[in-house]
Amino acid sequence: MTPDLIYGATGIAVFGIGLVGALCAQDRLRRVLALKLCSVGAGFLLLVGAWREPPSTPDPVPHALVITGIVVMVSATAVALALIRRLQTLEAEDEH
Amino acid sequence: MIAPLVIFDLLLALTIVALAVAVLCLRDLFAMIVVFIIFGLVSALAWVRLSAPDVALAEAAIGTGVTGALLLKTLHHLRYVTGRLGQNAARGLTAMAPVPVAVLLANAAFCGLITLGLAVAFLGAPAAGPGFEGLVAQAMPQSGVEHSVTAVLLNFRAYDTLMEVVVLLAAVIAVWQIERGLSEAPAPVMGVVWQGFARLALPVIVVVGTYLLWVGAEAPGGAFQGGAMLAAVGLLLLLTRAYVPQPGHRGLARGAFVLGTAAFCAGGPSGGQRGPRGL
Amino acid sequence: MLEGFGAILIAMGAVFFVAGTVGLLRFPDIFCRLHALTKADGLGLALIALGVALLAGTAGAAFRVALVWFFVAIASATCSHLIARYARHGAGGVP
Amino acid sequence: MRATTPLRESAPARGHLPPRPDILAPHICADGPEPTDTNAVPALRPGPRRGRWHRLRRWLGAVLVLAVLLGMLTGWRAESLVFGLPAVVLGAMLPLLLPRVPGWRLSLRGALAFALWFAVQSVRGAVDVARRAFAPDMGLRPGFRPYPLTLPQGAPRVMFANTITLLPGTLCAEIEGDMLIVHMLDTRMALEPELAALEGRIRALFALPPNPELCQ
Numbered sequence: 001m002t003p004d005l006i007y008g009a010t011g012i013a014v015f016g017i018g019l020v021g022a023l024c025a026q027d028r029l030r031r032v033l034a035l036k037l038c039s040v041g042a043g044f045l046l047l048v049g050a051w052r053e054p055p056s057t058p059d060p061v062p063h064a065l066v067i068t069g070i071v072v073m074v075s076a077t078a079v080a081l082a083l084i085r086r087l088q089t090l091e092a093e094d095e096h
Numbered sequence: 097m098i099a100p101l102v103i104f105d106l107l108l109a110l111t112i113v114a115l116a117v118a119v120l121c122l123r124d125l126f127a128m129i130v131v132f133i134i135f136g137l138v139s140a141l142a143w144v145r146l147s148a149p150d151v152a153l154a155e156a157a158i159g160t161g162v163t164g165a166l167l168l169k170t171l172h173h174l175r176y177v178t179g180r181l182g183q184n185a186a187r188g189l190t191a192m193a194p195v196p197v198a199v200l201l202a203n204a205a206f207c208g209l210i211t212l213g214l215a216v217a218f219l220g221a222p223a224a225g226p227g228f229e230g231l232v233a234q235a236m237p238q239s240g241v242e243h244s245v246t247a248v249l250l251n252f253r254a255y256d257t258l259m260e261v262v263v264l265l266a267a268v269i270a271v272w273q274i275e276r277g278l279s280e281a282p283a284p285v286m287g288v289v290w291q292g293f294a295r296l297a298l299p300v301i302v303v304v305g306t307y308l309l310w311v312g313a314e315a316p317g318g319a320f321q322g323g324a325m326l327a328a329v330g331l332l333l334l335l336t337r338a339y340v341p342q343p344g345h346r347g348l349a350r351g352a353f354v355l356g357t358a359a360f361c362a363g364g365p366s367g368g369q370r371g372p373r374g375l
Numbered sequence: 376m377l378e379g380f381g382a383i384l385i386a387m388g389a390v391f392f393v394a395g396t397v398g399l400l401r402f403p404d405i406f407c408r409l410h411a412l413t414k415a416d417g418l419g420l421a422l423i424a425l426g427v428a429l430l431a432g433t434a435g436a437a438f439r440v441a442l443v444w445f446f447v448a449i450a451s452a453t454c455s456h457l458i459a460r461y462a463r464h465g466a467g468g469v470p
Numbered sequence: 471m472r473a474t475t476p477l478r479e480s481a482p483a484r485g486h487l488p489p490r491p492d493i494l495a496p497h498i499c500a501d502g503p504e505p506t507d508t509n510a511v512p513a514l515r516p517g518p519r520r521g522r523w524h525r526l527r528r529w530l531g532a533v534l535v536l537a538v539l540l541g542m543l544t545g546w547r548a549e550s551l552v553f554g555l556p557a558v559v560l561g562a563m564l565p566l567l568l569p570r571v572p573g574w575r576l577s578l579r580g581a582l583a584f585a586l587w588f589a590v591q592s593v594r595g596a597v598d599v600a601r602r603a604f605a606p607d608m609g610l611r612p613g614f615r616p617y618p619l620t621l622p623q624g625a626p627r628v629m630f631a632n633t634i635t636l637l638p639g640t641l642c643a644e645i646e647g648d649m650l651i652v653h654m655l656d657t658r659m660a661l662e663p664e665l666a667a668l669e670g671r672i673r674a675l676f677a678l679p680p681n682p683e684l685c686q
Binding site: 287288289291292293294295298299300301302303304305306307309310311329333 | 532536539540543544550552553554556557558560561562564565567568569571623624625627628629631632642644645
Binding site: 003004006007008009010012013014015016017018019020021023024025026027029030032033034036037039040043044045047048049050051052054056057058059060061062063064066067068070071072073074075076077078079081082083084085086088089092 | 102105106109112113116117119120125128129132135136139142143145146147148150151154155158159162163166167169170171173174177178194195200203204206207208210211214215218227228229232244245247248249253256257260263264266267268270271274275278279320
């Protein structure tokens with residue numbers, strides 16, 4: 001039982017949960033969050049791939065990739081949330 | 097005999113999965129966002145266990161902090177819109193058109209298949225051979241910095257990082273265009289205790305954010321993490337109403353963003369800090 | 376010796392965190408829960424920070440830990456004040 | 471059925487109210503109706519150094535503190551100043567964007583005494599709440615109590631509000647003008663003596679005159 005096995009399983013589970021949420025969730029905010037869950041799950045898998053037994057240091061390239069992924073994900077989330085705000089306003093005006 | 101750290105890892109893993117399920121299941125949107133923030137922080141803790149402190153810092157600051165602020169802003173806007181109409185529960189506005197149960201089931205089955213495939217691929221992958229760490233260690237003297245993750249981000253894969261700064265810029269421009277003419281929910285009045293906190297915290301956040309940026313050259317830290325701290329400064333200023341966004345300032349802000357990206361193209365690692373600030 | 380003392384402090388801090396969490400679960404309303412969070416967790420964090428500073432040994436690390444403790448303490452007092460204020464005003468918060 | 475907090479604050483029990491002449495005139499002791507006007511607190515400020523020179527001194531003090539912070543974090547390395555110097559200057563300027571509050575100064579003796587007292591009180595508060603959390607009968611009778619503020623605006627008040635939150639059984643819920651709304655875990659406890667003692671300590675910490683009658 002090493003951390004890579006435990007957290008590899010966690011990553012797969014989180015990715016799966018996120019996928020289910022992204023396809024099945026009923027409200028928009030939750031779908032965006034579900035996609036973010038997917039990205040965290042993928043981050044887990046990349047980091048597990050980079051992990052080495054403690055005396056040796058982990059592989060820095062996947063680490064850099066995950067950081068890039070986090071930044072890109074926050075950009076995507078910002079755009080998605082702005083779209084949600086716009087949609088809310090439009091719908092609210094329609095009902096008015 | 098199981099080592100205590102393994103028990104800790106297992107507990108942490110279970111917590112993460114439980115929190116992820118809770119994000120999908122909680123009915124109250126505010127509770128969902130709070131649980132999501134906790135999920136991000138606990139995953140960051142797990143990433144420290146995978147000896148990736150840089151990534152954990154980035155996830156805590158950007159993936160959880162900035163994202164959480166954006167989510168709360170969206171929820172605030174949502175409640176503002178619904179409150180102004182005085183009807184129509186908050187859920188109604190975020191909800192999408194109902195989907196037939198059969199489609200839902202098909203989707204779930206599809207997800208299950210993909211996840212299963214992922215698991216098979218993960219377990220069937222060959223045992224971890226040597227990755228890039230040898231190559232990175234060889235090239236480290238040429239990079240001019242002492243921390244390997246920073247070297248990969250800013251030196252060896254600089255085009256990749258440039259791309260991500262451009263993505264940030266594109267996102268900021270897209271958000272500006274989408275929100276053009278949208279009536280903003282006013283920032284809440286927070287009171288004197290909050291003002292006192294901001295007065296104390298603002299300068300320290302600036303200094304600590306800059307320190308993170310500086311220390312990225314040799315230890316965990318870096319431009320994006322420091323940039324997220326500086327983004328927090330902007331948020332604090334908005335929440336204290338010390339700065340009220342005005343249409344006239346937009347051109348100035350746009351210029352600053354484009355300049356930041358241009359500065360990064362010119363090769364300065366400091367250009368990266370400009371990007372996250374706008375979010 | 377120093378390690379043992381640090382470990383004892385961290386364990387005591389953990390006990391206070393457990394107490395705070397039990398209070399959070401048992402106390403009847405949001406204001407009482409804030410009491411549990413600010414006081415018990417505040418002392419728990421202080422003890423853990425002290426223990427970690429002892430274990431870390433260097434002055435620089437101790438300073439960073441002290442800085443973290445200071446800001447978490449102020450932020451927790453401010454946050455609990457804001458939450459209580461918000462809860463008193465009902466769902467509004469924006470007057 | 472457990473008692474929850476009623477949302478209205480109730481007047482304190484008669485027996486707990488000590489005679490406090492200053493309560494009758496809180497608006498005189500506090501710094502007047504206009505909170506942003508520094509000139510409204512002449513009686514409480516012993517040294518009349520004000521105006522531009524005073525603000526510059528405060529700013530330089532902030533720069534000094536931030537520079538020490540940066541030095542401690544970076545291990546006093548000279549090359550950190552490339553990023554550090556602009557950050558320190560900018561950081562010290564940011565609070566100027568916030569509404570102005572009266573200046574303050576710390577007394578070293580008051581600060582030492584306060585730190586010691588604060589440590590003891592936070593242990594008391596935490597033990598009290600932990601005992602209640604584990605006790606079968608939590609002994610709660612929550613409720614709100616008003617408490618008139620006599621401390622001047624700005625840092626002393628904020629410090630007072632934040633420290634109340636760490637005292638046993640009390641939590642600062644709101645500041646309405648010159649009235650502080652305190653949430654108590656047990657409204658049978660005596661509130662005024664504790665808060666009056668805390669007020670005295672804060673006055674000592676900020677080198678303010680000890681008794682509020684002075685300002686009349």
